[in-house]
Amino acid sequence: MTSKAKTTITFYNGLTTIGGPMIEVAYRRSHVLFDLGEVYRPELALPDEKYETLVKHQLIGDVPNFYDPAITGKPIDHERWEHAAAYMSHLHLDHSKAMNFLAPEIPLYAGPITAQMMPALNEHGDFLLPASGHSSSYVRPIIAAKYQQPIQVGDITLEIWPSDHDAYGATGLIISTPDKRIAYTGDIRLHGYHPDWVHAYLAAAKNCDALIIEGTGVSWPEEKSAASSEEFTGPKNERELTAEIVQLQQDNPHKQITFNTYPTNVERLLRIIADSPRQVVLYAQRAHLLKESIEQDYPYYYLPGDKIFTDLKPELAVSYDELLNDDHEYLWQAVGNYANLQKGGIYIHSNAEPLGDFDPAYKPFLQDLAHNEIEFKDLRCSGHADEMELKEIIKEVQPAKLIPVHTLHPELEENPFGERILPKRNETITL
Secondary structure (H helix, E strand, O other): OOOOOOOEEEEEEOOOOOOOOEEEEEEOOEEEEEOOOOOOOHHHOOOOOOHHHHHHOOOOOOOOOOEOHHHHOOOOOOOOOOEEEEEEOOOOHHHHOOHHHEOOOOOEEEOHHHHHHHHHHOOOOOOOOOOOOOOOOOOOOOEEOOOOOOEEEOOEEEEEEEOOOOOOOOEEEEEEOOOOEEEEOOOOOOOOOOHHHHHHHHHHHOOOOEEEEEOOEOOOHHHHHHOOOOOOOOOOOHHHHHHHHHHHHHHOOOOOEEEEEOOOOHHHHHHHHHHOOOEEEEEHHHHHHHHHHHOOOOOEEOOOOOOOOOOOOHHHEOOHHHHHHOOOOEEEEOOOOHHHOOOOOEEEEEOOOOOOOOOOOHHHHHHHHHHOOOEEEEOOOOOOOEHHHHHHHHHHHOOOEEEEEOOOOHHHOOOOOOEEOOOOOOEEEEO
């Protein structure tokens, strides 16, 4: 007798925003949720980050039967759902910040690097939303998945694949049910350090029944139109970015040069350290993060009054005063106190915080540098596929159904190989 069960996908958040996708795949009495992030909108200036506040402002989805009832006040229907699990694609907050809201009994899977780094990132309790009944620094258990090894969740099978994004250890997901196969890209690109990993993942996803794809790269068509007559001269990929940072040092042998990057962009930082002609010195907190998460030691410095990290080797410490007086030996991470930097020096902003114009802190940050006569260099490389790369990704997969998420304009992604679906928030579709 033929089963009447069908695979369903429900879209709870992150459809027309940059980040925050929360999506459920279900079959019979089994279901999985991915991802667990919060949409980043600092301009809202919310009074708190409680569950009710975040749902009201659509910064997270109101996902039934996954969140901890101690947070939501809503019980989980364990009779309806015999098997449940969640998956987190990478470390960025718009995919991970709400992971502690997940009910304690539901297993959470992620790639091994994500699982290893998350406790270090939330060591001070300022990275994740707090779990009920725990301190702010608590990180709920994460199961470090083995790449490409099946994970069984009742009738649903998950496979986690290494991918490429500007978050260290980013992964993509392939979901199989008894009747369908679904791929979820997480955040993805072809111009990073590991395009070969991405192509292998896409080959495994080829001809899937549905491709749920991020579309950040098509979110600003007005910028594309305005820039159509201008040739982009910035780095086109991660290797070009590192080369430009090296060249900047070579072209300015007697200028103080500082920089900053985003904490989870570990691979870029490691490449800068490896290739820099000057010795790279990290802020102690960042050096501690690398020590805790990847067990590597690097030169570091403290700001006056900073907490001392006992895991950092004393012989690798460089004094703050020595850095402030240097104009040729060091490339060092500046995290504030720009008035102390040498006038005429160079500061490299490489996808660091504040992240851009949408952040209220960005304009004052630029004004602070300009006031202190520090030359600002915006050397960045997107963690997201651009329009042409998105077309290439879709071409490699050739999905029966394309479902764009994580973009301001999902309607701009097209599927020459089948149907395109533009779901609404809280909509369930049956494959």
